[in-house]
Amino acid sequence: xxxxxxxxxxxxxxxxxxxxxxxxxxxxxxxxxxxxxxxxxxxxxxxxxxxxxxxxxxxxxxxxxxxxxxxxxxxxxxxxxxxxxxxxxxxxxxxxxxxxxxxxxxxxxxxxxxxxxxxxxxxxxxxxxxxxxxxxxxxxxxxxxxxxxxxxxxxxxxxxxxxxxxxxxxxxxxxxxxxxxxxxxxxxxxxxxxxxxxxxxxxxxxxxxxxxxxxxxxxxxxxxxxxxxxxxxxxxxxxxxxxxxxxxxxxxxxxxxxxxxxxxxxxxxxxxxxxxxxxxxxxxxxxxxx
Amino acid sequence: xxxxxxxxxxxxxxxxxxxxxxxxxxxxxxxxxxxxxxxxxxxxxxxxxxxxxxxxxxxxxxxxxxxxxxxxxxxxxxxxxxxxxxxxxxxxxxxxxxxxxxxxxxxxxxxxxxxxxxxxxxxxxxxxxxxxxxxxxxxxxxxxxxxxxxxxxxxxxxxxxxxxxxxxxxxxxxxxxxxxxxxxxxxxxxxxxxxxxxxxxxxxxxxxxxxxxxxxxxxxxxxxxxxxxxxxxxxxxxxxxxxxxxxxxxxxxxxxxxxxxxxxxxxxxxxxxxxxxxxxxxxxxxxxxxxxxxxxxxxxxxxxxxxxxxxxxxxxxxxxxxxxxxx
Amino acid sequence: xxxxxxxxxxxxxxxxxxxxxxxxxxxxxxxxxxxxxxxxxxxxxxxxxxxxxxxxxxxxxxxxxxxxxxxxxxxxxxxxxxxxxxxxxxxxxxxxxxxxxxxxxxxxxxxxxxxxxxxxxxxxxxxxxxxxxxxxxxxxxxxxxxxxxxxxxxxxxxxxxxxxxxxxxxxxxxxxxxxxxxxxxxxxxxxxxxxxxxxxxxxxxxxxxxxxxxxxxxxxxxxxxxxxxxxxxxxxxxxxxxxxxxxxxxxxxxxxxxxxxxxxxxxxxxxxxxxxxxxxxxxxxxxxxxxxxxxxxxxxxxxxxxxxxxxxxxxxxxxxxxxxxxxxxxxxxxxxxxxxxxxxxxxxxxxxxxxxxxxxxxxxxxxxx
Numbered sequence: 007x008x009x010x011x012x013x014x015x016x017x018x019x020x021x022x023x024x025x026x027x028x029x030x031x032x033x034x035x036x037x038x039x040x041x042x043x044x045x046x047x048x049x050x051x052x053x054x055x056x057x058x059x060x061x062x063x064x065x066x067x068x069x070x071x072x073x074x075x076x077x078x079x080x081x082x083x084x085x086x087x088x089x090x091x092x093x094x095x096x097x098x099x100x101x102x103x104x105x106x107x108x109x110x111x112x113x114x115x116x117x118x119x120x121x122x123x124x125x126x127x128x129x130x131x132x133x134x135x136x137x138x139x140x141x142x143x144x145x146x147x148x149x150x151x152x153x154x155x156x157x158x159x160x161x162x163x164x165x166x167x168x169x170x171x172x173x174x175x176x177x178x179x180x181x182x183x184x185x186x187x188x189x190x191x192x193x194x195x196x197x198x199x200x201x202x203x204x205x206x207x208x209x210x211x212x213x214x215x216x217x218x219x220x221x222x223x224x225x226x227x228x229x230x231x232x233x234x235x236x237x238x239x240x241x242x243x244x245x246x247x248x249x250x251x252x253x254x255x256x257x258x259x260x261x262x263x264x265x266x267x268x269x270x271x272x273x274x275x276x277x278x279x280x281x282x283x284x285x286x287x288x289x290x291x292x293x294x295x296x
Numbered sequence: 297x298x299x300x301x302x303x304x305x306x307x308x309x310x311x312x313x314x315x316x317x318x319x320x321x322x323x324x325x326x327x328x329x330x331x332x333x334x335x336x337x338x339x340x341x342x343x344x345x346x347x348x349x350x351x352x353x354x355x356x357x358x359x360x361x362x363x364x365x366x367x368x369x370x371x372x373x374x375x376x377x378x379x380x381x382x383x384x385x386x387x388x389x390x391x392x393x394x395x396x397x398x399x400x401x402x403x404x405x406x407x408x409x410x411x412x413x414x415x416x417x418x419x420x421x422x423x424x425x426x427x428x429x430x431x432x433x434x435x436x437x438x439x440x441x442x443x444x445x446x447x448x449x450x451x452x453x454x455x456x457x458x459x460x461x462x463x464x465x466x467x468x469x470x471x472x473x474x475x476x477x478x479x480x481x482x483x484x485x486x487x488x489x490x491x492x493x494x495x496x497x498x499x500x501x502x503x504x505x506x507x508x509x510x511x512x513x514x515x516x517x518x519x520x521x522x523x524x525x526x527x528x529x530x531x532x533x534x535x536x537x538x539x540x541x542x543x544x545x546x547x548x549x550x551x552x553x554x555x556x557x558x559x560x561x562x563x564x565x566x567x568x569x570x571x572x573x574x575x576x577x578x579x580x581x582x583x584x585x586x587x588x589x590x591x592x593x594x595x596x597x598x599x600x601x602x603x604x605x606x607x608x609x610x611x612x613x614x615x616x617x618x619x620x621x622x623x
Numbered sequence: 624x625x626x627x628x629x630x631x632x633x634x635x636x637x638x639x640x641x642x643x644x645x646x647x648x649x650x651x652x653x654x655x656x657x658x659x660x661x662x663x664x665x666x667x668x669x670x671x672x673x674x675x676x677x678x679x680x681x682x683x684x685x686x687x688x689x690x691x692x693x694x695x696x697x698x699x700x701x702x703x704x705x706x707x708x709x710x711x712x713x714x715x716x717x718x719x720x721x722x723x724x725x726x727x728x729x730x731x732x733x734x735x736x737x738x739x740x741x742x743x744x745x746x747x748x749x750x751x752x753x754x755x756x757x758x759x760x761x762x763x764x765x766x767x768x769x770x771x772x773x774x775x776x777x778x779x780x781x782x783x784x785x786x787x788x789x790x791x792x793x794x795x796x797x798x799x800x801x802x803x804x805x806x807x808x809x810x811x812x813x814x815x816x817x818x819x820x821x822x823x824x825x826x827x828x829x830x831x832x833x834x835x836x837x838x839x840x841x842x843x844x845x846x847x848x849x850x851x852x853x854x855x856x857x858x859x860x861x862x863x864x865x866x867x868x869x870x871x872x873x874x875x876x877x878x879x880x881x882x883x884x885x886x887x888x889x890x891x892x893x894x895x896x897x898x899x900x901x902x903x904x905x906x907x908x909x910x911x912x913x914x915x916x917x918x919x920x921x922x923x924x925x926x927x928x929x930x931x932x933x934x935x936x937x938x939x940x941x942x943x944x945x946x947x948x949x950x951x952x953x954x955x956x957x958x959x960x961x962x963x964x965x966x967x968x969x970x971x972x973x974x975x976x977x978x979x980x981x982x983x984x985x986x987x988x989x990x991x992x
Contacts, residue, residue, distance in 0.1 A: 008820060009820070012816055012819075012820050015816055016813055016816060019810070019812040019813055019816065022812075023809065023810045023812070038408070044408055044411070092597065095601070096597055096598075096600055096601035097600070100605075102548045102552065103600045105548070106545065106548055106549065106596060106597075106600045107596075107597050107600055107601075109541070109545070109596070110593040110594070110596035110597040110600070111593065111597070112593075113589055113590070113592060113593035113596070114589075114590050114593035114594060114597075116586075116589075117585075117586035117587070117589035117590045117593070117633065118586065118590050119586075120585055120586035120589075120633060120637065121584050121585065121586040121587050121590065124585075124637075124638075124641065125585070125632070125633075125637030125638040125640075125641060126638055126864070127638065127832050127833045127836065129836070129868065131868065135840075135844075136840075136843060136844045136871075138844060138845075145844070145845050145846065147812075147844055219840070220837070221833055221836060221837065223638070223833065224586075224637075225634075225635060225807070226807065226833075228807070229807040229808070229809050230809065232415075232419070233809075235412055235415070236412075236416070239409070239412055243408065261812075261813055264813045264814075265813050265816070265817065268802060268803055268804075269776075269802065269803060269804035269805060269808065269813070269814060270423065270426070270427065270776040270803040270804060270805050271423065271427060271803075273419075273423055273805060274420055274423050274424070277416040277417075277419050277420045277423075278420065280412075280413075280416045281399075281413055281416050281417065281420070284400075284403065284405060284409055284412070284413045284416075285399055285400070285403040285405075285413070286403070288403065288404070288405055288409050322691060323687050323690060323691065324684075324687045324688050324690075324691045326687075327683065327684055327687040327712075328684065328687075331680060331684070426776055426777075427776070433781060434776055434777050434778050434780070434781035434782070435727065435729070435778050435781065435782055436704060436778060438707065438729055438733070440733075441711065441714075441733055441734075441735070451715075453715075526679055526680065526683065526708050527708075527711060528679060528704060528707045528708055528711075530704055530777075530778060532777075533678070533679060533704070538678070573674075585632040585633045585637060585641070585674065586633055589633060
C-alpha cells in the first residue's frame with residue numbers, strides 16, 4: 007500500500023493529465039454533438055497544433071503561452087475552412103462518408119507533417135519547463151498546474167458562449183433538432199463550420215498547454231484520441247460539462263490504475279469502465295438522457 | 297435475379313481471380329493479392345454486420361485477432377495440426393462475436409455507441425494479449441516454419457492464393473445465401489427500422505446476435521489466413537486497430553451492403569496505396585517519407601466525394617445515366 | 624548489382640528507420656567510390672530502398688518487390704517483428720538477409736540459413752550490461768543493492784525485463800519492482816511517483832526515445848536522483864539529440880547499447896558524413912554501415928551474384944573492416960559471435976565510453992549522487 011501523500015500526488019497527477027484530456031474531449035464532443043460525426047482527424051489536428059507551437063518557438067522563439075491566442079484563432083479559421091470547403095461538400099451529409107473523409111484528412115495531416123518535420127521527436131526548451139510548486143512536501147509541475155486553470159477557464163467561457171450568445175444558442179438548436187433549426191432560418195452549414203472551428207481551437211489551446219512539458223512527433227496525437235473518445239462517451243456525447251468532468255475522472259482513474267496495476271495493464275481500467283458505463287448507462291455518467 | 301445467376305456471379309469472380317496466377321509470374325503481385333484477399337475476407341465479415349445489419353463496428357480486430365491467435369496457439373501450444381486448428385480458431389472468433397454481441401445488443405447499443413464498445417473490447421483484448429503468457433506476451437508467437445501443405449504452409453505462393461480465394465468465395469457465397477434468405481431480409485429490416493421490424497415480429501436481438509456471430513466467424517477466418525501467411529503474431533498485429541479500420545473502410549468505399557462491395561473496396565484501397573507508393577517512389581526515390589500517403593489520403597477523399605454510395609453505387613448510377621441518355 | 628535496404632521510414636518506427644537508411648547510404652557511396660566489387664569487374668552497388676511502414680506486412684511486401692528487382696541481398700528491418708517476417712519471406716528465394724538491429728533471439732533460432740544477425744541479441748546484451756554493472760558497483764565499494772526496472776511493454780522492453788529479473792538476483796541485486804509502460808505514453812508522473820516511493824539505488828530503463836525523454840525529464844523535475852540510471856538498449860540515453868536538448872536531465876545517465884568503435888579512424892569519418900546531413904549520430908548508422916560493408920565483402924569473396932554462394936560467403940565471413948567494436952566476424956547459426964554492446968555515460972554534455980576498458984575514454988562516475 008502506498009502512503010497517503012503518494013496517493014494524493016497520484017490524484018493530483020490524474021487531475022493534471024485529465025484536464026488536458028478534458029480539453030481534447032471537449033472539442034470532440036462539440037463536433038459529435040452538433041455534426042453527429044466521429045472525427046477521426048481530431049488526433050492529427052492536435053498533432054498539427056503541437057507542431058505549430060513547436061514551429062513558432064523554433065523559428066522566432068515565440069513562447070508557447072504567447073502562441074496560445076493567435077493559434078486558437080488560427081485553428082478556429084482552419085477548422086471552419088476544413089468543414090466548409092472539404093468535409094461539407096465532399097460528404098453530402100452521409101455519415102459513412104464523413105467517417106472516410108476525416109480518416110483521409112488524418113492520413114494527409116499526419117504524413118504531411120512527417121514529410122516536412124520528419125519523424126524525429128521534438129520539444130520546446132522553455133526556462134520554466136522544470137519549474138515546480140511544492141504542496142505538502144511534494145513537487146508539482148508549474149506548467150501542468152497552469153494547464154488545469156486554463157482548461158477550467160476555457161470550459162467556463164465555452165459554456166457561457168453556448169448558453170448566452172446568439173451563435174451558441176444556434177449551435178445548441180442545431181444539435182437538438184437540425185431540421186427544426188433549419189426551418190427557423192439558422193444557416194446549418196455555417197453552424198457546422200463554426201462548431202468544427204471551435205473543436206480545432208480547443209486543440210490549439212491543448213497543444214499550447216502540452217508543449218512546455220511534453221513532446222511532439224508526427225504520430226503523437228493518436229495517443230490522446232482513443233482516450234478522448236472514451237471521455238466523450240462517459241460524459242455523454244455532446245455534453246461540454248460532461249467532457250470536462252469525464253476528462254478529470256478518466257485522468258484520475260488512469261492515474262490510480264497505473265499506480266496499482268502498472269502503466270500497461272492500467273490502460274485496461276479505462277476500457278473496462280468505458281464498457282461497463284456503455285452497457286449500464288449508455289447516455290454517459292454525466293450526460294442528460296439522449 | 298435468379299438463383300443460378302446470383303451464385304454464378306460469385307463463382308465467376310472466383311474463377312476470374314483464380315486464373316490470375318496463371319497469367320502472372322510476379323510474386324510481388326501475388327503477395328499483394330494474397331494480402332488483398334485476406335483484407336477482403338475480413339471486410340466481407342464486417343459487411344455482413346455493418347453493411348446488411350447497419351451495425352458499424354470499429355472493433356473487428358477482436359475477431360481477426362482471436363482467429364489468428366487461435367490458429368497460432370492451437371498449433372504451437374496444443375500441438376494441433378493446422379487444418380484441425382482452423383475450424384476451432386474460427387469458432388473461437390465466432391464465440392467472441394457472440395459474447396460481445398450479446399452484451400452490446402442486449403444493452404441496446406447502436407450507432408456510435410456500438411462502434412465504440414467494439415473498439416473498447418478490441419483494445420482490452422490487445423492489452424491482454426500483450427501480457428498473457430499463452431499468447432507469448434509482448435514477444436509474440438511464432439508459428440514454426442514447416443513448408444508442407446499438411447501444415448497449411450505452401451512452397452508456392454500461388455497455392456496460398458488459391459486457398460485464400462477459396463475462403464473469399466466461401467464467405468461471399470455465404471453472404472449471398474443470407475441475402476436471399478429470410479434471415480437476410482430480417483437483417484435489412486433491422487437496419488432500416490428496428491422498431492418497425494420488431495413490430496412485424498422480427499426478433500431483432502436474435503437477428504443481430506446471429507449476424508455478429510457469423511460476421512466474427514468470417515473475419516476470424518481472415519485472421520487464420522494472416523497467421524499462416526506471416527507465421528508471426530504480436531498483440532499490435534492481431535488486435536491492433538489497423539485491421540478494424542481496413543475491414544470497415546473496404547466495404548464503405550466499395551459499397552456497404554452489397555456482396556462485392558468489400559472486395560472492390562479492398563482492391564481500390566490497397567491498390568491505391570500500392571500505386572501511390574510506387575509512383576511517388578519512382579518520382580522522388582523515396583527520399584521524403586509520407587508523401588505517398590498524403591496522396592493516398594487525397595485520393596481517398598476524392599473517391600468519397602465522387603462515389604458517395606461506394607463504387608458499386610457509382611457504377612449503378614452510371615448505368616442509370618446511360619439508360620437515361622439512351623432513352 | 625542491387626542491394627535491398629529495408630527500413631521503416633513511415634509509421635511508429637520512422638525515426639530509427641531514417642537513421643538506418645543513412646548508414647546504408649554512406650556505405651554504398653563509399654564502396655562505389657572505391658571502385659565497387661572488384662572480383663566482379665568493379666560492379667557498382669545500387670540501393671533498392673523499401674519502406675517497411677513499421678509493420679511486418681509492409682516488410683514482406685518490400686521483400687517481394689526487392690526479389691522482383693533482383694537484389695542479391697537484403698539488409699535491415701530494424702524492429703524484431705519486421706525482421707522476423709521479412710527474413711522469412713527472403714528465405715523463400717534464398718536471398719541473404721542481414722538483420723541490423725532486431726534483438727529478439729528468435730530471429731536466429733529458426734534455422735533459416737539465409738538469415739544473419741551482425742549485432743548482439745538480447746541475451747548477449749543483458750549479460751554484458753550486468754557484468755559491467757557489477758564491475759562499476761564493486762569498484763565503488765558496492766553502494767548499490769536495489770533496482771527498479773522500467774520498460775516499454777513491447778517485445779524489446781518486456782524481453783529485456785524478463786532477462787534482467789532472472790539474472791539480477793544472481794548478481795546480488797534486489798529487484799524492488801518492474802514497471803512496464805505502453806508506447807506511446809502520455810504521462811510519466813506516476814512512474815516517477817512509484818520510483819520515489821521505492822527509492823531504488825539503481826534505475827534500469829528500457830524504452831524508446833520519446834518515453835525515455837519524458838521519464839528523464841519528469842525524474843529531473845521531481846528531483847528524483849537514484850545512485851545510477853543505468854539504461855539497457857535505451858532509445859535515448861545514448862542519443863546526442865537527447866544530450867543536446869536536455870543536458871541536465873541527461874547528465875550521468877549510463878547506457879548499455881550498440882555503439883561504434885571510437886578507436887577506428889573510419890568511425891569519425893562516417894560520423895562526420897552522417898552529421899553533415901543534419902542528423903544526430905545514432906547507433907543505427909554505424910550498424911547499417913557495417914552490415915552493408917559486411918555484405919559487400921561477402922559478394923567480393925563469392926565473386927558471383929549467386930545467392931547461395933553469397934550466403935556461403937557470409938557464413939564463412941571473417942570480416943573485420945567494420946566500425947563496430949566486434950573484432951572479426953564469425954557467424955554461428957546466423958549469429959555473429961563477436962557482437963557485443965558498449966557501455967556509455969553522459970558526461971560533460973558528451974557521450975563517453977566507459978566499458979569495455981580496452982577503448983573506454985572515460986571512467987564511470989558512480990554513484991551519481
